[in-house]
Amino acid sequence: MSSRAEQITQAIVAALTTPAMTSVPAARVFRDVDSALSSNDWPALLVETGDEFAPQTVVIGRKFRSVDVQVTALAQAGAGAALTAADAAYVEAFGRVMADRTLGGLAFDVLEGQTARASEAYGERIAAIRKTYSIQYETAETSLEG
Amino acid sequence: MTFVEDMSAFFGDLAQAATLVVGTSTSSVRGYFDTPSVAALAGVAMVDDPSFVLPSTVAIRRGATLTIDADVYTVRAVEKIDDGRLQRAMLESA
Numbered sequence: 001m002s003s004r005a006e007q008i009t010q011a012i013v014a015a016l017t018t019p020a021m022t023s024v025p026a027a028r029v030f031r032d033v034d035s036a037l038s039s040n041d042w043p044a045l046l047v048e049t050g051d052e053f054a055p056q057t058v059v060i061g062r063k064f065r066s067v068d069v070q071v072t073a074l075a076q077a078g079a080g081a082a083l084t085a086a087d088a089a090y091v092e093a094f095g096r097v098m099a100d101r102t103l104g105g106l107a108f109d110v111l112e113g114q115t116a117r118a119s120e121a122y123g124e125r126i127a128a129i130r131k132t133y134s135i136q137y138e139t140a141e142t143s144l145e146g
Numbered sequence: 147m148t149f150v151e152d153m154s155a156f157f158g159d160l161a162q163a164a165t166l167v168v169g170t171s172t173s174s175v176r177g178y179f180d181t182p183s184v185a186a187l188a189g190v191a192m193v194d195d196p197s198f199v200l201p202s203t204v205a206i207r208r209g210a211t212l213t214i215d216a217d218v219y220t221v222r223a224v225e226k227i228d229d230g231r232l233q234r235a236m237l238e239s240a
Binding site: 033036037038039042046072074079118120121122123124125126127128 | 181184185186187188189190191192193194195196219220222237238239
């Protein structure tokens with residue numbers, strides 16, 4: 001069985017792909033991308049599992065944990081419009097993640113982290129909006145799974 | 147210090163013809179077009195980075211339009227190269 005952090009990331013990918021979003025087709029929701037995407041892949045969402053913080057024992061036998069998950073909306077548009085294009089996917093993805101803050105019972109809350117924006121101009125104008133979610137969950141004291 | 151150069155020798159038959167529109171002025175120019183791929187957004191994206199090198203005697207500026215091989219580009223920046231007698235127009239698809 002996979003760790004609860006992995007299950008949580010999978011649940012977020014599922015929330016972003018089923019049913020397919022309006023702004024980003026399900027086939028363009030990428031998990032832990034390790035190579036650069038090209039214009040054929042945009043608009044896109046990138047889902048990355050981030051760091052887990054040291055757990056805390058809140059009651060005997062249970063550990064309180066949190067894992068960061070980053071969701072990046074990537075889009076291309078004309079001059080001055082790339083961030084606006086990415087914003088549509090950013091907003092829709094946020095709605096999907098927050099629609100069920102237990103992620104199907106895997107977590108007890110989804111907290112908002114920072115949002116980072118970047119845009120660059122080359123032959124095309126591209127932009128990325130990265131949202132960090134801090135997923136709060138608990139497991140048995142001796143398990144990473146649940 | 148540099149030699150006195152005749153730039154016309156570099157932009158003869160081997161250079162590529164293009165149509166430059168600056169404001170209401172249209173002219174034919176010759177230069178060298180490149181469009182390598184570059185990594186952008188901290189490596190997340192791979193994009194084309196087209197540019198056109200031409201003599202600095204050509205009056206070209208941000209916002210001008212260049213048509214190269216029927217492809218239309220907008221000039222997003224102009225930078226001098228080396229001793230300033232050449233310039234590179236950084237392009238984006240219009």
